[in-house]
Amino acid sequence: MGASPAPDAAGLGRARAAGFLVPSMVLILLFLVVPAAWTIYLGVTNYRLTGLAAANPEIVGLDNYTRALTDERFRTSLLLTLQFVLGSAVIGQAGLGFAIAFALRDRRGPLRRVVEAFILLSWILPSSVVAFLWIALLDRDAGTLNALLGTPGMAWLLDHPMLSIIIFNTWRGTAFSMMLYAAALENVPRSHLETARLAGASTWQQLRDVVFPRIRGHVLTNLLLISLWTFNDFTPFLITAGGPEQRSEVLAVYVYKVALSGGELGFGAAISFIMLLINLVIALVYLRTLGRRKEAP
Amino acid sequence: MSVTPRRVTGVLAALTAVTLAATACGGDSEPAGKDAKNITLTIASNAIAGGKNSAGAEWIEKWVIPRFVEAQKAKGITAKVSFVPSGVDDEQYKTKLALGLRSKGGADVVSVDGIWVGEFAQAGYLKPLSEVAGDQVDKWDGWSQIPESVQGLGTFDDKRYGVPQGTDGRVLYYNKKLFAQAGLPADWQPKSWQEILDAGAKLKALPGVTPIQINAGTAMGEATSMQGALPLLVGAGGEIWKDGKWAGANQPVKDVLDFYTKVYGGGLGDPKLQQEAKGRDKSFEEFAAGKIGILGEGDYFWRSVINPKDGIAKMPDRDSTVGYAMIPAKQPGAGIRGQDFVSMSGGGVDVLNPNSKYPSQAFELLAFMHSAEATKAQLAGAARITSRMDVNKEVLASDPMLNFVAEKVLPLTAYRPPLAVYPQVSVALQEATAAAASGKSADEAAAAYQKKVEGIVGGPGNVSS
Numbered sequence: 129m130g131a132s133p134a135p136d137a138a139g140l141g142r143a144r145a146a147g148f149l150v151p152s153m154v155l156i157l158l159f160l161v162v163p164a165a166w167t168i169y170l171g172v173t174n175y176r177l178t179g180l181a182a183a184n185p186e187i188v189g190l191d192n193y194t195r196a197l198t199d200e201r202f203r204t205s206l207l208l209t210l211q212f213v214l215g216s217a218v219i220g221q222a223g224l225g226f227a228i229a230f231a232l233r234d235r236r237g238p239l240r241r242v243v244e245a246f247i248l249l250s251w252i253l254p255s256s257v258v259a260f261l262w263i264a265l266l267d268r269d270a271g272t273l274n275a276l277l278g279t280p281g282m283a284w285l286l287d288h289p290m291l292s293i294i295i296f297n298t299w300r301g302t303a304f305s306m307m308l309y310a311a312a313l314e315n316v317p318r319s320h321l322e323t324a325r326l327a328g329a330s331t332w333q334q335l336r337d338v339v340f341p342r343i344r345g346h347v348l349t350n351l352l353l354i355s356l357w358t359f360n361d362f363t364p365f366l367i368t369a370g371g372p373e374q375r376s377e378v379l380a381v382y383v384y385k386v387a388l389s390g391g392e393l394g395f396g397a398a399i400s401f402i403m404l405l406i407n408l409v410i411a412l413v414y415l416r417t418l419g420r421r422k423e424a425p
Numbered sequence: 426m427s428v429t430p431r432r433v434t435g436v437l438a439a440l441t442a443v444t445l446a447a448t449a450c451g452g453d454s455e456p457a458g459k460d461a462k463n464i465t466l467t468i469a470s471n472a473i474a475g476g477k478n479s480a481g482a483e484w485i486e487k488w489v490i491p492r493f494v495e496a497q498k499a500k501g502i503t504a505k506v507s508f509v510p511s512g513v514d515d516e517q518y519k520t521k522l523a524l525g526l527r528s529k530g531g532a533d534v535v536s537v538d539g540i541w542v543g544e545f546a547q548a549g550y551l552k553p554l555s556e557v558a559g560d561q562v563d564k565w566d567g568w569s570q571i572p573e574s575v576q577g578l579g580t581f582d583d584k585r586y587g588v589p590q591g592t593d594g595r596v597l598y599y600n601k602k603l604f605a606q607a608g609l610p611a612d613w614q615p616k617s618w619q620e621i622l623d624a625g626a627k628l629k630a631l632p633g634v635t636p637i638q639i640n641a642g643t644a645m646g647e648a649t650s651m652q653g654a655l656p657l658l659v660g661a662g663g664e665i666w667k668d669g670k671w672a673g674a675n676q677p678v679k680d681v682l683d684f685y686t687k688v689y690g691g692g693l694g695d696p697k698l699q700q701e702a703k704g705r706d707k708s709f710e711e712f713a714a715g716k717i718g719i720l721g722e723g724d725y726f727w728r729s730v731i732n733p734k735d736g737i738a739k740m741p742d743r744d745s746t747v748g749y750a751m752i753p754a755k756q757p758g759a760g761i762r763g764q765d766f767v768s769m770s771g772g773g774v775d776v777l778n779p780n781s782k783y784p785s786q787a788f789e790l791l792a793f794m795h796s797a798e799a800t801k802a803q804l805a806g807a808a809r810i811t812s813r814m815d816v817n818k819e820v821l822a823s824d825p826m827l828n829f830v831a832e833k834v835l836p837l838t839a840y841r842p843p844l845a846v847y848p849q850v851s852v853a854l855q856e857a858t859a860a861a862a863s864g865k866s867a868d869e870a871a872a873a874y875q876k877k878v879e880g881i882v883g884g885p886g887n888v889s890s
Contacts, residue, residue, distance in 0.1 A: 178541070373643060
């Protein structure tokens with residue numbers, strides 16, 4: 129390239145354009161790249177919160193990783209987390225959210241507003257408040273649910289810890305999926321659905337052949353977002369604290385217990401890194417299965 | 426709109442400056458260190474007015490701080506002293522402290538559990554008192570009042586890291602009203618584990634009553650070890666750490682787990698309660714409501730939980746309804762050192778933060794908090810074995826419960842090993858009690874426990890089985 133004017137639309141030139149980028153790059157480096165690198169470094173040490181290893185951590189190579197992968201508690205936790213994502217995010221939130229959005233698609237007026245208001249309310253209340261309400265609902269001795277069902281002494285949180293937090297999280301997060309799908313369904317032309325109906329298509333066929341192709345991108349966005357943030361969700365801790373005896377210990381809770389309560393910061397960092405890799409895999413799987421393949425020009 | 430390069434550079438510089446601005450520390454230009462005229466000190470403890478250990482929080486806020494500020498004023502020094510309360514589980518409090526000390530922050534005078542001193546010192550979070558505050562520490566006249574064994578709570582590697590607040594003992598509490606209904610004596614003192622189970626079997630006949638609450642499981646954390654597994658272990662003649670080896674699946678450990686299966690498998694305890702996140706607090710409430718017959722706890726329970734005045738689960742009729750008995754060995758003479766009765770003890774320690782800006786004055790505050798006068802004020806009628814012999818002599822006679830713990834329980838008590846790896850072994854033991862309480866056999870639970878301990882302490886060579 130010679131001294132021709134800058135090829136960019138704004139006419140800034142390379143140096144000035146770079147100047148605009150530097151502050152954000154510095155921010156990203158400081159708050160994203162450095163901590164990530166630090167986590168990876170911690171993951172190969174035996175660093176602890178207290179004791180000798182807190183003062184003089186040693187490099188232990190991949191020990192933390194081999195220990196995690198052979199640790200039954202980690203594997204159980206991973207399995208529980210996948211259950212939690214599949215149950216509460218994919219089936220629960222996305223399914224229920226879409227069902228509500230589809231049912232309300234032609235409605236305007238008070239009914240729709242009331243339903244939406246209630247669902248939004250469960251989404252915007254502070255976690256700690258909501259957790260307290262759910263504990264009060266499911267409690268063994270004085271729980272509202274037992275009073276309603278007439279089953280005194282039924283220990284929901286102890287006998288069905290996973291089911292409890294899956295239902296809780298479905299209730300908690302449906303609003304996001306509902307709103308996203310409600311917006312997406314606006315994109316489906318009425319005339320197409322009319323035509324399909326006249327041709328004798330069942331509701332299921334309409335959904336599959338008319339609605340889904342139109343909202344494919346939205347489904348991908350929704351599933352990707354809710355899967356990732358459910359995978360890393362810490363809220364179950366507020367309700368079951370991972371208990372009873374680790375039967376609802378999803379990975380976020382497991383890391384918290386290992387790293388902060390147990391003080392094993394190095395091991396915790398290694399598990400965090402494994403979680404990061406799993407997040408990447410989940411994202412890739414969604415993009416491969418739902419992403420639109422670009423037509424070759 | 427054209428943007429001049431200079432303007433861009435200016436904006437950039439400003440942006441970067443804002444982005445990179447670190448929190449600046451204000452420099453002070455007044456005399457610092459020992460001769461400072463204006464000092465700020467903070468005290469942190471796991472106590473909060475109206476919640477956990479309420480009396481302790483009020484003592485600091487209403488007694489210690491005003492009087493200390495007064496005493497400093499007399500010397501011409503303006504002292505600003507504040508209290509940082511907490512009201513959380515001990516495990517969470519410990520994490521909070523460790524993170525604070527790690528980042529060179531935290532309060533100047535900090536209350537810790539004596540068992541944490543070793544691991545905090547090894548991590549470099551705490552330094553010996555005389556290193557922090559100079560030679561005034563060893564000159565303090567309070568040391569002569571604190572017995573050697575109690576000083577050990579705040580000692581690590583033969584160096585003093587803190588001043589003990591006192592010590593405690595474990596007993597069996599029982600509800601005399603329920604005992605009367607079940608046809609059991611009002612002055613109950615079991616002489617073997619079997620007698621506890623027999624009493625439980627009689628209590629079982631009462632509707633809506635859980636006969637026995639012996640802490641189990643991981644949800645209660647260290648409370649399971651301290652109030653349940655360890656007193657039973659010394660009662661079976663075992664010790665968690667002895668002659669450089671940790672207890673594995675040896676006979677005493679199996680005996681303990683077997684006792685758990687008898688209590689929780691035999692319908693004498695509530696296995697579900699041991700799994701609940703707030704199980705310990707619930708057990709307090711249930712005992713206070715007359716729904717638990719026998720409960721193993723420290724004297725903390727008498728002082729801060731069912732205290733009719735300011736407990737977290739008040740029992741207005743505590744003094745007439747609640748009895749206490751020594752924890753028996755498995756059979757007479759089967760306990761450690763051939764004892765008939767056993768107990769475990771621990772205790773809180775007040776330490777200095779090595780990062781304190783005014784270490785010398787922080788020690789003055791610490792010494793003030795442990796003066797005879799302050800210690801007496803802290804008691805305020807509550808039963809607690811203080812660390813000071815002069816105070817104990819004075820107040821012992823007036824409180825029967827305190828007297829009982831000091832005279833009967835403390836002479837036969839045992840302490841936990843002050844080693845950094847102990848908390849992890851403790852968790853493994855808690856998991857074993859959880860397994861036993863939820864229906865696994867003692868042998869199965871012990872075998873799994875042995876495997877975990879070997880992993881924690883570096884192989885079977887360090888474990889006795």
